[in-house]
Amino acid sequence: MADNGDDDxxxxxxxxxxxxxxxxxxxxxxxxxxxxxxIFEKQWFFLDNAVDHxxxxxxxxxxxGVLQPKKLKDAESSTDTKEAGTDNRNIVDDGKSQxxxxxxxxxxxxxxxxxxxIIQQLIDNSSTFKDKTEYAQDKYIKKKKKKYENTVTxxxxxxxxxxxxxxxxxxxxxxxxxxxxxxxxxxxxNIHAGSKVLVFxxxxxxxxxxxxxxxxxxxxxIQMYPGGGPVRAGVESFGFPAHFHDMLHEFPICHVNxxxxxxxxxxxxxxxxxxxxxxxxxEKEKQNQPEAEQQGSPEEQNMETNSGADDLEKEQxxxxxxxxxxxxxxxxxxxxxKLAAAAALLEGRNADGLVIASRxxxxxxxxxxxxxxxxxxxxxxxxxYKEPLIECYxxxxxxxxTISLRLTDTWLRHYQVxxxxxxxxxxxxxxGGYVLSGTTVxxxxxxxxGSQRAEEPxxxxxxxxxxxx
Amino acid sequence: xxxxEYSDFIQDGDVAIVYLGHDSMMPVKVQKGAQxxxxxxxxxxxxxxxxxxxGSKVTCSKGGWVHVxxxxxxxxxxxxxxxxxxxxxxxxxxxxxxxELKPGSVVCESGTGSGSLSHAILxxxxxxxxxxxxxxxxxxxxxxxxxxxxxxxxHLVTVRNQDVCKDGFGVTGVADAVFLDIPSPWEAVRxxxxxxxxxxxxxxxxSPCIEQVQRTCEALADQGFEEISTVEVLLRVHDVRxxxxxxxxxxxxxxxxxxxxxxxxxxxxxxxxxxxIKTTTPPREIPGHTGYLTFATKxxx
Numbered sequence: 001m002a003d004n005g006d007d008d009x010x011x012x013x014x015x016x017x018x019x020x021x022x023x024x025x026x027x028x029x030x031x032x033x034x035x036x037x038x039i040f041e042k043q044w045f046f047l048d049n050a051v052d053h054x055x056x057x058x059x060x061x062x063x064x065g066v067l068q069p070k071k072l073k074d075a076e077s078s079t080d081t082k083e084a085g086t087d088n089r090n091i092v093d094d095g096k097s098q099x100x101x102x103x104x105x106x107x108x109x110x111x112x113x114x115x116x117x118i119i120q121q122l123i124d125n126s127s128t129f130k131d132k133t134e135y136a137q138d139k140y141i142k143k144k145k146k147k148y149e150n151t152v153t154x155x156x157x158x159x160x161x162x163x164x165x166x167x168x169x170x171x172x173x174x175x176x177x178x179x180x181x182x183x184x185x186x187x188x189x190n191i192h193a194g195s196k197v198l199v200f201x202x203x204x205x206x207x208x209x210x211x212x213x214x215x216x217x218x219x220x221x222i223q224m225y226p227g228g229g230p231v232r233a234g235v236e237s238f239g240f241p242a243h244f245h246d247m248l249h250e251f252p253i254c255h256v257n258x259x260x261x262x263x264x265x266x267x268x269x270x271x272x273x274x275x276x277x278x279x280x281x282x283e284k285e286k287q288n289q290p291e292a293e294q295q296g297s298p299e300e301q302n303m304e305t306n307s308g309a310d311d312l313e314k315e316q317x318x319x320x321x322x323x324x325x326x327x328x329x330x331x332x333x334x335x336x337x338k339l340a341a342a343a344a345l346l347e348g349r350n351a352d353g354l355v356i357a358s359r360x361x362x363x364x365x366x367x368x369x370x371x372x373x374x375x376x377x378x379x380x381x382x383x384x385y386k387e388p389l390i391e392c393y394x395x396x397x398x399x400x401x402t403i404s405l406r407l408t409d410t411w412l413r414h415y416q417v418x419x420x421x422x423x424x425x426x427x428x429x430x431x432g433g434y435v436l437s438g439t440t441v442x443x444x445x446x447x448x449x450g451s452q453r454a455e456e457p458x459x460x461x462x463x464x465x466x467x468x469x
Numbered sequence: 470x471x472x473x474e475y476s477d478f479i480q481d482g483d484v485a486i487v488y489l490g491h492d493s494m495m496p497v498k499v500q501k502g503a504q505x506x507x508x509x510x511x512x513x514x515x516x517x518x519x520x521x522x523x524g525s526k527v528t529c530s531k532g533g534w535v536h537v538x539x540x541x542x543x544x545x546x547x548x549x550x551x552x553x554x555x556x557x558x559x560x561x562x563x564x565x566x567x568x569e570l571k572p573g574s575v576v577c578e579s580g581t582g583s584g585s586l587s588h589a590i591l592x593x594x595x596x597x598x599x600x601x602x603x604x605x606x607x608x609x610x611x612x613x614x615x616x617x618x619x620x621x622x623x624h625l626v627t628v629r630n631q632d633v634c635k636d637g638f639g640v641t642g643v644a645d646a647v648f649l650d651i652p653s654p655w656e657a658v659r660x661x662x663x664x665x666x667x668x669x670x671x672x673x674x675x676s677p678c679i680e681q682v683q684r685t686c687e688a689l690a691d692q693g694f695e696e697i698s699t700v701e702v703l704l705r706v707h708d709v710r711x712x713x714x715x716x717x718x719x720x721x722x723x724x725x726x727x728x729x730x731x732x733x734x735x736x737x738x739x740x741x742x743x744x745x746i747k748t749t750t751p752p753r754e755i756p757g758h759t760g761y762l763t764f765a766t767k768x769x770x
Contacts, residue, residue, distance in 0.1 A: 011668045011769075054769060056669060158569045180563055180702055187562035190541045192592050193572040194474055214593065216572025352475050374477065375524025376539045386707065390747055393709045403488055403536060407707040407749060410559060415699040415761065417686045422679060424701075434707070441488075441524045441536045 013050050013057075013154060018239035020161050022153045024146055027165035029157065029237040037065065040152060047154075055156040063112060070151055085131040099125040115149040135421060157239050159186075159210040166206050166234070171431075174203035175359055176384045178432030180412045182207065185355060185380045186214055188437045193218035195352035196345060198372055200224040200253070200365055202358035205234030207382075211355060212244055222249045222342055222351070224256070224369060226360065251342040256368055259343055266340035268333070350374040357382035362436075363391045367399070375442045382435050389436040401443040409434045470523075471621035472540055472588055473595035479518045479537065484620055486538040486548060487512070487527075496540070496548045498619070509533025540620070542588040552609050555585035556650065556675065559704040560759055565593055567764050568646040568671045572597055577644045577664045579603035579633035580651050581613045590648075591622045600626040601640050601664075603633045633657045638664040649674040650760075654681065655688035662692050662767060669769050677760040685763055694765035701761055707749035715743040 013019065013032065021028045021040045028040050032047045045065035050057070059067040085091075100108075100122060108118050122144055123129050132140065155161055163179035171177075185207075191197060191214040199221055201207040211221055212235065223230050230250045251259075258264035345351075351372045356365050362381045373379060379402075383389050389407050396402045409432055414425040470476050470483040479485055483499045489507060497505050497512070499519060505512045510529030512518065517527045523539040538544060543558050556564075564586070570576065574594045581587055581604035590600050604610040610630040617623040629639045634653060637660035638644070647661040647670070654674040661672050672694065674685045682699055689697050 008668065054668070056766075056768060160566050160569055163566070179566070183562045183566035184559065184704075187558060187565055187589065188543060190543065190592070192473060193595055213571050216597075218572060218596070350477075374475075375522060376537075377475070377524075378541065378543075386749065390709050390749060394747065407709060409705050409707070411703040411705055413701045413703075415682070415701070417683055417697075417699050417763075419683065419687070422683055439538060441538075442522065442526055444526060 008054065011054050011156075013053050013055060015051050018157055018237050019047075019050075019055075020155045020157050020165060020237075022155050022161075023149070023151060025168065027155075027161060027168065029162065029165060031236075043150065043152075045152075050154050053154070055154060058151050058153045060114070061150045061152060067152070082134070082137065083130040084134045084137060086133060088133070088136070091128050091131055097126050097128040098122065099127070115145065115151070118148045119144045157237055159213045159238070162206060162234070162237055163210065166204070170204075174206050175357060175382070176431060176433055177203055177207070177357060177382060178410075178412065180410050181382065181432045181435060182210060184408070184410055184435055185357070185382060185437075186210055188378060188435070189353045189355050189380045190378050191215060191353060191355075195219045196350070197221050197353040197355065198224055198346075198351050198369055200354075200356045200358060200360075200369060202226075202231070202360065203234070205232040205236075207355060207357045208232060208248075209235040209238040209240075212240060212248065213238060215247065217241070217244045217247055220247045220249060220345060222251055222345055224251055224253050226253055249338065249342040249345060251339070251346060253365075253368070255339075255343075259346060260371060264343060266336060266343050268336060346372050352377050354379035355382075356380070359384075362388050363395060366392050367395060370402075370440065373440045375440050377440050378437065379440065380435055380437045382433055384433045386434050389434050392436055396438065401441060402438045403441050405436065405438040407434060407436050470539060472542060472545070473592050473622055473625070475539055477522055479521050479523060481514075481519055484540050485518065485523070486540050486544045488536040488538055494538075494544065494548050496545070497537075507533075507535060509535060542585075542592045545588050545620075546585045549583055549585060551583050552612065553580075553582040555583045557585070557704075557756075557759065558589075559702055560675065560762065561586055561589045563700070563702045563762060564648065564673055564675075565589060567762070568648065568673055570594060570598075570646060574598045574645045575601075575643050575666075576646045576648065577601045577603070577638040577640065577661070578648045578650075579638065579657065580605065581610065581628065582650065583609075584613045584616055586648065586650070587613065587617075587626065588620070588622070591617075591625050595622070595625055598625065601629065601638050601644070602626060603629045603631055603638055605630070605632045633660055636660075640664055642667055645670045647672045649685075650676075652681075655684040658685065658688040658692050658694075662694075662770075665767050667770050670767050672765050672767060674763045675760045676763070677758070679761065682761045682763055689763070689765045693768065693770070695768055696766040697763065698765070699761050699763045701758070703756065703758075705755065706752055708752060709747070709749050711745055711747055712750075713743045713745045 015032055015034060017032050019030060019032060021030060023041055026041060030038050032051065034048055035046060037044050038047055043061055045061045045067060047067065049067040050059065053069060058070045060070045062068050105118065108121060119141060129137065129140065160179065163182050166174045167178050191211050193216045195215070196219060197211055197215070199208050199211055208221065208223055215221065255264055349372050351374065354369055354373055356362055356369070358365065362383050366381050370379065381389060381392060393405055393407055396405055412432065416423055416425055470480065479499055481499060481501050485497050485499055486494055487497050487505070487507065488494050489509070499514050501515050501519065503514045505514070507529055510531030510533060512527060512529055518537060521527070521537065523537060525537055526534050527537055528534045546555065546558055546561070570590060570593045572594060575598055576590050576594060578587060578590065578600060579602065581602040587600060587602055594600065602613070604613060607630050610628050614628040617626050617628070631639065633651065634656035641663050644664045644666060647664055649657055649661065651657060654676060676682050676685065686697055686699065
């Protein structure tokens with residue numbers, strides 16, 4: 001089956017790719033870098049050999065930390081002639097049934113025995129193995145495989161895999177958002193290509209990446225962020241193509257009130273010392289630059305009396321200073337442009353969706369950002385805890401302008417499905433977080449005739465305190 | 470309006486969702502000159518709907534009012550006319566993520582049923598993906614095709630009236646994902662495999678009965694699928710309520726009596742008959758089971 005190079009390009013592992021390592025149910029996101037040692041499940045190895053293989057290939061870690069593609073499973077040791085017992089009434093668990101010691105096993109490992117072979121050794125040296133029932137033998141082998149296998153599968157990242165990884169490895173980083181809860185949020189918010197979505201999250205970029213994946217590079221995503229800058233480490237792990245980043249904008253929430261009031265100024269200013277005052281932060285910085293340049297001149301004049309070599313050094317220093325100042329100017333201009341672009345997208349107050357998932361109290365975040373949504377558009381708010389969402393619900397009911405408010409959580413249960421051994425597994429309950437979802441409607445300005453809800457006084461305007469960065 | 474793209478104003482020919490109140494909605498085919506009856510009165514399409522903004526409040530003839538919403542697959546799921554038992558948003562959301570659906574995905578689905586999942590898939594794979602959906606009941610297949618056209622998503626979907634267990638999906642080697650919601654999914658597993666890209670893909674089977682799940686898992690393993698996993702997802706709704714809890718009266722407390730009994734009596738907290746708490750309560754009955762979702766990955770073949 002000759003591989004068509006072009007077709008497969010997107011299915012092949014390339015240097016620099018962001019991938020996910022997998023063994024059993026353990027995942028880890030890493031980037032393929034040449035000669036970089038990676039640690040995964042207590043083993044060190046290099047990923048260099050993975051390049052040019054296909055995604056989802058399983059590798060064996062051989063001595064030296066080198067990856068070798070695993071040969072397809074050879075016929076499993078024949079099961080028909082396996083001796084087995086019928087029940088465990090005569091099996092005594094005295095801890096002595098395995099004849100190999102830890103040292104023995106270590107020796108086998110050092111000799112380079114493969115996982116499969118070690119397991120066979122363990123079986124051969126177990127006095128009780130042949131007395132176990134077939135099912136118990138299966139279970140035993142599965143358990144040993146988990147312990148002694150030294151394989152790793154390299155996967156292409158996806159929302160599903162990364163969400164499971166984060167929840168298993170570092171749930172604290174994602175506010176304990178379970179992957180099925182994330183799935184609910186993406187669907188309830190009707191995330192789809194071509195829409196304009198606002199995201200406020202402190203989940204290491206997982207939620208942002210998930211939204212971007214579902215938009216496929218079409219439309220726009222505006223990340224509202226607290227503090228100095230947007231946190232997006234998790235987005236990299238998705239390995240999106242470069243053009244996806246063109247649809248991603250960011251806007252600092254410290255400017256939200258100004259934007260809503262219409263007082264946010266994002267126009268370019270003349271870089272002269274006597275520019276007018278404005279309330280854009282970068283303006284102040286620009287004003288500082290001409291001063292810095294002027295400082296150079298008197299210094300230069302002093303140095304003219306010194307030797308020529310010093311002059312040359314001074315000149316070079318000046319040039320570097322200028323170059324730096326120029327760089328800074330360019331960077332600030334870029335920043336201003338980005339801010340202006342994001343503000344332009346937000347000003348129209350016609351966003352198509354809002355997703356909130358953070359450690360911040362969701363109430364003020366929601367009340368503030370809802371204003372940017374067009375009518376008849378969905379929003380979802382995630383919280384690890386129920387009470388803050390109860391507050392949101394209450395406030396929204398008071399304020400009006402939203403319908404179909406629902407506070408939910410999901411209950412996820414895995415099953416083991418094997419002949420005569422089918423049953424649910426450990427229950428993952430309660431740990432998934434809560435979601436408040438709803439739809440915006442045109443805000444009711446006039447008194448409603450025959451209203452279905454009690455007349456209420458104009459809701460108290462709550463002071464939107466600056467959220468901590 | 471389309472189910473895969475938002476628009477701002479209601480137009481003739483749109484399908485809009487009329488929201489009447491808590492958990493009460495209905496779909497409306499917007500037509501010039503037409504009228505729709507609601508419990509609050511009549512909605513006249515030409516004056517009340519066409520040209521209005523989605524999300525607007527519409528006052529009906531009897532004086533009551535409703536809101537008109539832009540359709541979404543989620544709203545469609547709770548308002549569509551049932552021809553079969555349907556999948557609800559909770560399962561749909563899980564399926565969408567676990568099958569890794571996204572713009573550009575090619576998906577095969579059987580049976581189409583009432584089109585609840587189909588609309589959600591179309592929304593997710595638009596604008597560059599495609600859905601091949603198979604339904605062995607002729608009228609249902611035709612109705613589904615009609616609806617896709619009305620909802621302006623027909624360019625993204627192909628409906629085939631055939632038996633997936635016998636004739637497969639009608640395409641081979643193109644699907645990123647396959648979804649099965651049929652009585653005997655194990656019979657369709659090999660067709661699912663054939664429909665999927667040789668580079669691999671994801672499959673999901675939905676079955677209400679555990680016996681079906683067992684047979685399907687066996688078939689998947691036989692066909693070389695990996696990462697076979699069965700889950701169940703249930704939604705718990707929390708209704709926000711103000712609850713009043715009465716406080717017991719154990720009589721005046723002797724230990725707190727001081728010299729000025731009168732003053733103490735006045736100062737004592739007025740007889741709070743009850744405390745109000747804001748909390749949530751579960752609904753009286755919750756859906757306890759819809760079906761088991763079995764996922765698996767097809768390796769490269």
